[in-house]
Amino acid sequence: MGNRTAEIVSIGTELLLGELVDTNAVWIAGELRRLGYFIYYKTTVGDNRARLGETIGRAFKRADLVVTSGGLGPTDDDLTREAIADVCGAVPREDPGLVSQLEAMFAARGRPMPAVNRKQAWLIPGARPLENPIGTAPGWWVEKDGRTIVAMPGPPHEMKRMWNEQVMPALPRGAALLWDTTLHTIGIGEGDVAQILAEFTNTANPSVATYARRHGVDVRVAAGAGEIEAAKALAAPVLATVERRLAKFIYGRDSETLSQSIGKRLASLGQSLAVIESVTGGLVADMLTDTPGASDWLKAGVVAYTRQAKEACGVSPDLLDAHGCVAEETSRAMADAVRQRYGTDWSVATTGVAGPAAMDGKPVGLAFVAVSGPGITRTMRLEWPGERRQVKERTASGALGLLLRLLRGDFEP
Amino acid sequence: MGNRTAEIVSIGTELLLGELVDTNAVWIAGELRRLGYFIYYKTTVGDNRARLGETIGRAFKRADLVVTSGGLGPTDDDLTREAIADVCGAVPREDPGLVSQLEAMFAARGRPMPAVNRKQAWLIPGARPLENPIGTAPGWWVEKDGRTIVAMPGPPHEMKRMWNEQVMPALPRGAALLWDTTLHTIGIGEGDVAQILAEFTNTANPSVATYARRHGVDVRVAAGAGEIEAAKALAAPVLATVERRLAKFIYGRDSETLSQSIGKRLASLGQSLAVIESVTGGLVADMLTDTPGASDWLKAGVVAYTRQAKEACGVSPDLLDAHGCVAEETSRAMADAVRQRYGTDWSVATTGVAGPAAMDGKPVGLAFVAVSGPGITRTMRLEWPGERRQVKERTASGALGLLLRLLRGDFEP
Numbered sequence: 001m002g003n004r005t006a007e008i009v010s011i012g013t014e015l016l017l018g019e020l021v022d023t024n025a026v027w028i029a030g031e032l033r034r035l036g037y038f039i040y041y042k043t044t045v046g047d048n049r050a051r052l053g054e055t056i057g058r059a060f061k062r063a064d065l066v067v068t069s070g071g072l073g074p075t076d077d078d079l080t081r082e083a084i085a086d087v088c089g090a091v092p093r094e095d096p097g098l099v100s101q102l103e104a105m106f107a108a109r110g111r112p113m114p115a116v117n118r119k120q121a122w123l124i125p126g127a128r129p130l131e132n133p134i135g136t137a138p139g140w141w142v143e144k145d146g147r148t149i150v151a152m153p154g155p156p157h158e159m160k161r162m163w164n165e166q167v168m169p170a171l172p173r174g175a176a177l178l179w180d181t182t183l184h185t186i187g188i189g190e191g192d193v194a195q196i197l198a199e200f201t202n203t204a205n206p207s208v209a210t211y212a213r214r215h216g217v218d219v220r221v222a223a224g225a226g227e228i229e230a231a232k233a234l235a236a237p238v239l240a241t242v243e244r245r246l247a248k249f250i251y252g253r254d255s256e257t258l259s260q261s262i263g264k265r266l267a268s269l270g271q272s273l274a275v276i277e278s279v280t281g282g283l284v285a286d287m288l289t290d291t292p293g294a295s296d297w298l299k300a301g302v303v304a305y306t307r308q309a310k311e312a313c314g315v316s317p318d319l320l321d322a323h324g325c326v327a328e329e330t331s332r333a334m335a336d337a338v339r340q341r342y343g344t345d346w347s348v349a350t351t352g353v354a355g356p357a358a359m360d361g362k363p364v365g366l367a368f369v370a371v372s373g374p375g376i377t378r379t380m381r382l383e384w385p386g387e388r389r390q391v392k393e394r395t396a397s398g399a400l401g402l403l404l405r406l407l408r409g410d411f412e413p
Numbered sequence: 414m415g416n417r418t419a420e421i422v423s424i425g426t427e428l429l430l431g432e433l434v435d436t437n438a439v440w441i442a443g444e445l446r447r448l449g450y451f452i453y454y455k456t457t458v459g460d461n462r463a464r465l466g467e468t469i470g471r472a473f474k475r476a477d478l479v480v481t482s483g484g485l486g487p488t489d490d491d492l493t494r495e496a497i498a499d500v501c502g503a504v505p506r507e508d509p510g511l512v513s514q515l516e517a518m519f520a521a522r523g524r525p526m527p528a529v530n531r532k533q534a535w536l537i538p539g540a541r542p543l544e545n546p547i548g549t550a551p552g553w554w555v556e557k558d559g560r561t562i563v564a565m566p567g568p569p570h571e572m573k574r575m576w577n578e579q580v581m582p583a584l585p586r587g588a589a590l591l592w593d594t595t596l597h598t599i600g601i602g603e604g605d606v607a608q609i610l611a612e613f614t615n616t617a618n619p620s621v622a623t624y625a626r627r628h629g630v631d632v633r634v635a636a637g638a639g640e641i642e643a644a645k646a647l648a649a650p651v652l653a654t655v656e657r658r659l660a661k662f663i664y665g666r667d668s669e670t671l672s673q674s675i676g677k678r679l680a681s682l683g684q685s686l687a688v689i690e691s692v693t694g695g696l697v698a699d700m701l702t703d704t705p706g707a708s709d710w711l712k713a714g715v716v717a718y719t720r721q722a723k724e725a726c727g728v729s730p731d732l733l734d735a736h737g738c739v740a741e742e743t744s745r746a747m748a749d750a751v752r753q754r755y756g757t758d759w760s761v762a763t764t765g766v767a768g769p770a771a772m773d774g775k776p777v778g779l780a781f782v783a784v785s786g787p788g789i790t791r792t793m794r795l796e797w798p799g800e801r802r803q804v805k806e807r808t809a810s811g812a813l814g815l816l817l818r819l820l821r822g823d824f825e826p
Contacts, residue, residue, distance in 0.1 A: 016452045018443025019622065019633070021434060025457075030431025039429045040464055042457040044438075051453055180430075191527035191549075194488040201489050209460070209490055211427055212568060220427070275716070281702025282688075282695035285716040289694025290802060292769050294718060300725070301716025303688070303698040305708045312713070312755075342725075356705050383522060386547045387570055389703060 004174035006037040007059035011070035011080055012154055013046035024069045024159055031163065036174025036224075037065065047071060052083035056149070060087055064147055065171070070154030072137035074117040080151050081122050081140065088144055090124035098122075098129055098138060105136060130166050134158055141170070176224030179231035183242065185249040186216035186258065186401035193217050196245050206235040208242060214390070215258065215397045219246065248410050251401065258400045259291045265407045266297040271345035273403075275301040276313060276338035278325065279352035279367050283396040300342040304334070313337050326351050326362045328379050331370035339372045346373045346407070348399050352382070354391045365391050369399035371406050378406060417587035419450040420472035424483035424493055425567060426459035437482045437572055444576065449587025450478065460484060465496035469562065473500055477560055478584070483567035485550035487530040493564050494553065498537045501557055505535035511542055511551060518549060543579045547571055554583070592644035593635035596655065598662035599671065599814035603630045609658050619648040621655065627803065628671070628810045632659065661823050664814065671813045672704045678820045679710040684758035686816075688714040689726060689751040691738065692765035692780050696809040713755045717747070726750050739764050739775045741792050744783035752785045759786045759820070761812050765795070767804045778804050782812035784819050791819060 010025045025042050032039055041062070045055045052071070059066045071080030085092045098121035106113040120137055123129060130139030130152070137153040139162050150167050152159045185193065190212045194201060197219070200208035206223035219242055223235035243250060251258045266273060275284050275298070285301035288294050304310045307325055311317055314337035315330065323329045331349045339347035352367025353359045365386055370379040382398050384391065423438045438455050445452055454475070458468045465484070472479045484493030498505045511534035519526040533550055536542060543552030543565065550566040552575050563580050565572045598606065603625045607614060610632070613621035619636035632655055636648035656663065664674050679686060688698050688711070698714035701707055717723045720738055724730055727750035728743065736742045744762045752760035765780025766772045778799055783792040795811050797804065 016442055016455060018439055018441070018446050019624070021436060021439050023434060026431055026434050028431075029429055033431055040459055040461070041468070042429060044455040046453055048453070055454070189524075189527075191487045191530045194529050195527050209426065210486075210488055211425075212486060214568070214570075277695075277698075280699075281707065281711075282690075282698025282700075282714055282716070283702075285690075285695025286693075286699045286805075287695075289696075289716070289718060289767075290805070292767075292801060294694065298716070298718055300722045301695055301714075301718070303695070303702070303711070303714025303716075305702060305711050305714070309713045309755075342722075354702075354705075385521075387574070388705060390547065390570055392699075392703070 003176050004037050004065065004172070005063040006032045006039050006065040006067060007063040008032075008039065008042045009055055009059055009066060009068040010042070010044040011047070011052065011068055013077070015044045015070070016046050024154065024156055027156075027160070028067055028069070028163070031168060032067070033178050035168070035171055036177040038174070038176070047077040047079055049079045049082050049086070052079055053086040056083050057087045060147060060149060066147075066149045068149070068151045069159050072120065072139065072151060072153045074114070074120055074136065078119075081119065084127075084140065084142060084149055084151060085124045087149075088124060088126065088142065090126070092122035092124050094118060094121050095123040095129065102136060130162050132158055132162060134161060139166075141167070175226055177226065177228045177231055178222060178224045179228055179235055180220060180222035181235070181239065182218050182220045182254055183246065183250050184216060184218055184252045184256070184258070185246055186251055186397055187405075188217060188246070188249045190217045193219060193246065197242060200238055200242070206238045208238060214393050216251075216401070248405065251404050257287075257290065258397065258404065259287045259294075262288070262400060262404050262407065263291045263294060263297060265404070266346070267293070269407070272297050272299045273346045273348065274299050274338045274342040274344040276334045276347065276349045277301070277303050278305055278310070278334070278350055279354050280350045280392050280396045280399070281305060281354070283392050284348060284350060284399055287396060287400065299344050300338070302338060310334060314341055324360050324362075326353055326359065326366060326368065328368045328370075328381065331368035332372075332377055332379050335370035335372035335377065346371065346403065348403050350395050350399050352391065352395055354388045356388060367391065367395040367398070369395060369402055371399070371403045373406055376406060378402060416589075417450050417478065417585070418476040419445045419452050419478040419480060420476040421445075421452065421455045422468055422472055422479060422481040423455070423457040424460070424465060424481055426490070428457045428483070429459050437567065437569055440569070440573070441480050441482065441576070444581060445478075445480070446591045447593065448581070448584055449590040451587070460490040460492055462492045462495050462499070465492055466499040469496050470500045473560060473562060479560075479562045481562070481564045482572050485533065485552065485564060485566045487527070487533055487549065491532075494532065494535050497540075497553065497555060497562055497564060500562075501537060501539060501555065503537035503539070505537050507531060507534050508536040508542065511536065514551075515549060543575050545571055545575060547574060552579075554580070588639065589637050590639070590641045590644055591635060591637045592641055592648055593633055594648075594652065595667055596632045596634070596659065596663050597629060597665045597669070597671075598632065598659055599629035599664055599810055600818075601630060601659070601662045606630050606632060606659065610655060613651055613655070619651045621651060627806050629814075661818070664817055670700070670703070671810060671817065672700045672707075675701070675813060675817050675820065676704040676707060676710060678817070679759070680706070682820070685710050685712045686759045686761070687712050687751045687755040687757040689747045689760065689762045690714070690716050691718055691723070691747070691763055692767050693763045693805050693809045693812070694718055694767070696805050697761060697763060697812055700809055700813065712757050713751070715751060723747060727754055737773050737775075739766055739772065739779060739781065741781045741783075741794065744781035745785075745790055745792050748783040748785035748790065759784065759816065761816050763808050763812050765804065765808055767801045769801060780804065780808040780811070782808060782815055784812070784816045786819055789819060791815060
């Protein structure tokens with residue numbers, strides 16, 4: 001049992017027009033990984049027999065398994081069957097059993113089967129049909145020279161049902177079941193992460209890869225082995241090293257968000273939080289309230305977008321006169337004011353210039369965040385040029401990252 | 414000017430893992446169609462130099478234009494530059510100008526450039542850099558044998574800005590130019606839209622298509638012709654009919670958001686707004702502050718996630734006792750309270766059950782929104798089962814949709 005490889009081919013001109021996002025391919029990829037397949041290519045191709053044949057043929061030469069979706073309808077531009085037949089050097093023929101099934105399906109709807117639908121009853125030697133209980137397009141399972149092509153219809157609910165009931169249970173498992181986990185970091189750039197992990201980023205198994213996301217840098221650790229527990233064990237020492245080296249930047253793993261980590265910690269401490277936002281305009285509160293149970297620890301949020309709103313929350317007019325709305329001192333005063341007003345253990349404040357225009361001589365992307373808590377207040381200056389939305393997102397993540405570090409007690413100035 | 418063809422190559426192992434939907438490719442495809450390019454293939458390939466070179470090389474043989482996104486980061490597994498160099502038979506060399514730009518970008522952030530980032534300053538003969546004002550990865554524009562490769566970074570914001578400012582204006586146009594526009598609606602379902610537009614949805618040129626989005630139903634009107642003005646003229650009568658029939662549901666066109674439409678109207682009326690959010694937890698304020706200049710009309714936002722926070726804002730404890738936190742009366746009282754407290758012309762309130770658990774016997778997805786304005790208060794009940802984030806998004810859009818209709822004065826009970 002060697003490494004099994006698979007390719008995914010998405011079929012349909014509509015997928016090339018810039019209107020429709022192909023969700024089938026990403027779903028199939030996730031399923032194939034769980035079965036231990038390596039996927040090196042995904043291709044999308046339109047309803048053209050020559051291009052389809054070329055694409056499926058190349059995939060069939062490169063991979064043990066080719067999974068297609070789309071192009072199994074009854075019309076002249078549904079050409080997946082013809083293309084697979086071309087790849088296999090075969091001629092499709094009507095299968096009497098499939099014709100009867102299709103006719104019965106139409107009869108149940110009280111109408112005769114249109115002549116065009118007869119092509120949905122085609123088969124070639126080496127192909128067996130995959131039943132489609134919720135549509136007129138049966139799939140094909142084709143075996144040739146020890147390789148397999150699975151052709152499924154494009155509508156996602158038909159494809160997924162066919163996969164779950166008939167394809168997935170019948171596919172052989174790959175030799176290398178993949179185990180992986182993703183660590184989420186904040187407060188460190190991709191280049192710095194790469195340097196810290198330099199000796200791992202060139203090894204293949206286990207592998208370490210970094211990805212710059214809008215919320216910070218993700219680090220993915222993966223390993224493959226014959227059994228999933230062995231893969232996990234193979235990854236474990238590398239994962240432990242990565243976790244140790246990046247400890248103060250890591251805020252979560254896999255589906256865990258920054259907000260969830262903060263919520264978990266506040267809940268276990270029995271402490272509360274208030275938020276006052278200028279530049280982030282509600283995004284910090286929005287991120288926090290994506291976490292179920294946020295009302296247990298998020299006592300209040302204020303969007304103080306204007307100077308008047310900051311004053312109304314208790315920030316002194318003299319301080320605003322002296323420093324302006326975008327200043328370290330102002331962020332600190334905002335955090336102190338909202339914490340006092342709502343009597344919470346912790347508070348977070350943001351102020352800055354979201355753009356598109358500079359403000360009071362301060363550049364777009366300049367922001368200050370402050371966190372106030374029991375016996376501690378810390379501020380942080382951020383300066384990232386960017387679009388308005390990016391400035392909001394980076395500042396909100398920066399503020400929550402600072403809060404998490406203070407909650408953990410691992411802050412170094 | 415013959416038919417120009419283009420291929421799209423999406424680069425990154427993470428796109429093959431079944432975790433990340435590739436939104437860049439569909440966006441680029443739409444842009445290329447508007448420029449009159451035919452697209453026959455889209456390929457996704459992982460971070461492997463040989464496979465990348467093979468894929469880009471094949472696309473470069475088949476198409477006049479190859480557009481890639483991803484793989485321009487600073488790490489060893491960012492291999493797009495190496496692969497394009499392989500395809501062109503060239504050796505990348507550091508460009509002193511690009512090195513200086515990168516160093517300046519890091520200096521502005523107060524830290525030295527890590528050594529790994531130097532590869533982002535590479536160029537090959539025949540390549541010119543595409544500036545990236547909001548990230549460290551410059552793109553490449555490569556010309557060879559009358560064909561073009563455009564390599565852009567993977568983060569969507571960086572890619573789109575580079576495309577809009579530097580790539581799109583410089584690309585030659587194809588023969589069949591597509592003109593299209595998308596109308597955004599709220600408050601009407603896809604089935605109803607389809608019925609209202611029934612006679613248009615089967616015609617090919619101009620074409621009308623509907624798409625159910627998270628914020629409402631989009632209607633796209635498109636037409637193709639040899640000149641863009643001719644295409645636009647062909648679409649015009651159908652567009653006018655669609656706009657007339659859906660008038661009261663349409664809030665914007667193309668990149669225009671609900672928040673922008675509201676901001677434009679408030680600014681022209683010289684009126685102000687306050688927001689109080691329970692179930693949406695800051696999302697309404699976040700959406701509103703995505704619009705530049707929001708501080709001119711958004712006077713305050715309150716995230717009143719708890720009963721105490723609602724009371725602190727002026728909602729009567731008796732009313733909360735009588736109706737609970739999730740009730741039409743409560744939403745109305747919240748809107749009135751926040752409008753009075755901040756002295757604004759308008760206010761918006763949201764309350765509901767975001768889930769995952771039901772609350773006080775009220776089901777997940779039940780929400781009430783209220784808008785209070787000069788001489789008018791209106792409430793709306795929403796009930797959509799869904800994930801927590803969906804409930805927040807639908808409720809926030811519902812609240813802003815109601816506000817826009819009241820601002821326009823076209824509300825019918």
